[in-house]
Amino acid sequence: MNIRIQFLGAMARLAGEDERTIEVPNPATVADAVQKLAADPAIAGALASCTYSVAGSPVGASYLLREGGELVLSRD
Secondary structure (H helix, E strand, C coil): CEEEEEEEEHHHHHHCCCEEEEECCCCEEHHHHHHHHCCCHHHHCCHHHCEEEECCEECCCCCEECCCCEEEEEEC
């Protein structure tokens, strides 16, 4: 399934973009999405210190994502 990733703050600077779409298995958790993102060396080291949110609410690594959903990653 496809998930839209939105990068905020320092994460956007590291990623070199504000958003991207990734493909993850269905079902997938935040941890699955983060694991996929870890393949990008520009942001891999910063992922462990990110905060994650969906629809404006903080979520943890075990949160189940939905097809077409958006996961926001931020880091100050």
